[in-house]
Amino acid sequence: MNDQRHAILYVDDDPDFLDAMRLLLEGNGYRMIAARTAEEGLRAAREQHPDLILVDLMMEEIDSGASLVRRMRAVGVDAPVYLLSSIGDQVSATLDARELGIAGVFQKPVDEKTLLETLRARLGPAGGG
16 A cells, blocks of 8 residues: 555544544544554554554443553553543543553544544644655
8 A cells, every 4th residue: 555644543433523533633634544443453553553543442341441541551552541531630530541552632523623533643744644
């Protein structure tokens, strides 16, 4: 594959959020890799080496997103990871971002402008290089 766009892995069990994120990311020049479960997300992270990873905190079970991040770090996945959470600021109080190795947390529904600005800041222009 000769796709030079930055690859973003998005792990979420909600197909509506996956579809909306695909429209946002691909509409702004990124390539999205979708995973509907933590297992799919771990496999995709190891096999496809995304430039950045977005993980829903609450998937199949409470806190499964945080567990997934721990598993990714344990097997050497080093891409920046951002959690998406519908519980907002409560995440900061219950999770140690440094211990977990995450770059930040986005409130769901995600503010598109903030997300795109963060991606540009972390990865550079959407087209890759």
